[in-house]
Amino acid sequence: MAPKRIRFHEGRHDAQVANVATHIMAREEGVRALNPPVYPITLLPGADGALDSAFTSSDVHASPIPAANNVPPSDDNEAHEAVRRPPEAIEQMRLFFRPDGNVVQTRVGGPCEKGKGLK
DSSP states (O other): OOOOOOEEEEETTOSSSOHHHHHHHHHHHTOEEESSOSSOOTTOOEEOSOBSSEEEEEBOOOSSOOOSSSSOOSSOOSHHHHTTSSHHHHHHHHHHSSTTOOBOOOSSSSOSEETBEEO
């Protein structure tokens, strides 16, 4: 049986899944962050693609930003779903889900951030 491939795609300040939970899961799975990162993540080293498995992050400038406590926010900020809508994200998923696919950088320039290659 072939090894599993994983593509984590986090929305910064996600109100549905705490970013720290995504970071812990990515670290436990031993994946690397696809360069360039939106922001540095402790103990999650970066790497240039193409990667069999990778952590990616997008900053859609979600509002409101969830509090830094263990209380779920009362309102959603749409960061969880917004990361999958841009054409660059759709292309990255398309390339990953091919039988021979990898996680590759599908945007040109800096991090995947609203106003910088992310709509």
